[in-house]
Amino acid sequence: MVVASAPAKVILFGEHFVVEDKFAIAAAINLRAKVFADFNDSNFISISSDINSPNTIKIPINMIISGDIHGYSPSITPLLLILHEFSFKHHLLDRGVDISIKSEIPMGAGLGSSAAVFVAFSAAILKLYNVKFNLYDVIELASKGESLAHGKPSGIDATISAFGGILLYRRSQGFNRLNVKFNAPIILGITPEHRSTADMVNKVLKLKYKYPSIFNLIYDANDKIVEEAINALISSDINRLGELLNISHGLLSSLGISTLNLERLIYAARNAGAYGAKVTGAGGGGAIIAISNESTVSSILKAINDNGGKAIISYISDYGVNVDECSN
Template sequence: MEILASAPGKTILFGEHAVVYGEPAIAGAVNKRATIKLREAPRDISIFKSDDLGFEAELDTVAKRYTLKKGKPGIIKYILEILSKFHDHSPIEIDLSLNIPIGSGLGSSAAVTVSTLAALHKYHGKKFDRIFIAKKAHEIENTVQRMASPLDTRVSTFGGLIYLSRKKKITKFNTNFKSSFVIGYTSKRGNTGRMVKSVKSLKNRNPTIIEPILKTIGKITDDAKLAITNKQEYRLGELMNVNQGLLDSLGVNTNELSRMVYLARKSGASGSKITGAGGGGSIIACCPKNQDKVFKALTYYDNAIKVNFSNEGVFVKEIKEGLNDNFEDWWKYIN
């Protein structure tokens, strides 16, 4: 039996850092995905490999150890954690395809975790339950990272654009928001834990200044919710620009991120800002028009990908004999 499962990456539109202090946030699934193929291993050892990432490893799922055959370990620790909790330790082969750039702030680890969990549950004949998958995927991420947001795994599981309220209630936007975006990212990865601690320290030293900034970011997020609901793309871009100024005041910007933010605007984006914790990582640019121009400008110095929001969350299927292994063919098959 061979199982295929796929889950989308994500991006945060609004609410970075403020969400830590009870303010709302908006995040969405993007049309870049992690795809897992899972089958019984041809020999008596479990294998995890990825041509896209250039690695292969033999796995000891009982001891949670691996022997690296090529490449860098990276995402392997998530797979070992999943297998130790949800697999019977019989030899399996896991093949990962990934078109989400690692370290770009697009939730690659969440997408891999969600898709692997979905594939493993199907492989063992268990009921496909998205609520369970989202919960357990967050637990895996939290174990590996020591501090993980449930937003990443929730969005990767269910897809779409979501709003996280001040009461921590997650609601999915009903509107089909079709604006195009460009994600720009540098080779320098951000460290979420370090940046959260940095903002907390700044807030503790300057509470009367920083607390109103965080509350204002929350108000911007509420306004952005209305802009998305009413499909006001240029209003959304304007709010992104204002939000970026406040993130800059929190000290989470870098020269590289700032360069991309302003280059995106100069190239025709209606708005641009850091996405994620900052200190490295990525920016997001809203491009109702000029997506190609913004993409070309950002790739001159750094890296970029074109993205759109996707309503498609995780899916899982048993591979039918005779169907092409090409992912695009599979996407047509399941839809």
């Protein structure tokens, strides 16, 4: 049996701005999705998940190879597309496989839950079939699933999940790993609100096209914040980083992506001792992040829970996708 795991992610700075070729900083966190894979003696791929597919689904191998993968749930079809691409590019699916998916990453909160599953899924299949591969092969396969699930993603989620650590990203320049250590806790506050990333992106772009001269200044300010944030990360200045999170949230809020629930959690975290707090991801719901020292973590967790959020403590994950073989 093969087991692969991949981390969730948070956007520290730059969400929405990346759409217009501005800088963003993303970080992997130690909430992970796991995929278990093993051969079976049938002609079926069997997929079970604890996320949103409680029943085991069996798909004939020949249908996956031919690309006849329509009619399944939106959570399963991207996985079948990954298998189809794998069979076309890497190794013919010639044996049945049992696949089990388990994840501790909240869904729909802007934490890259689907990308983590796709990355772990891709790595598990590559390893199971004993294909020689690198992280870019994993990302390429996972991105097939991401594109089907989310349209035209930036690529941040799959890349940070594969590599881990902290990455600087700009669409026209790609990714650069920031060789910095950040050991402070990152506290998540999850709201019950559901939103569409595509809808939020379109909402911001519509406003930007209406007020281009104003938005150009806001977007340029984002790059200045990212520049300062890199220096703060290099010098391990958590207080400065917190202040920059607060400034970044102010910019994001001006774009119209915050909600009353998000603001309530952000101010609760700050009042409980966080150095800084902001929305992370597309907004309109989802999650906030707050950074603090260890002494104030419990009070921040309580404040978030008391104000209607679900609080989770996390830390930067320096490693991304991980693959092991284990006995049944």
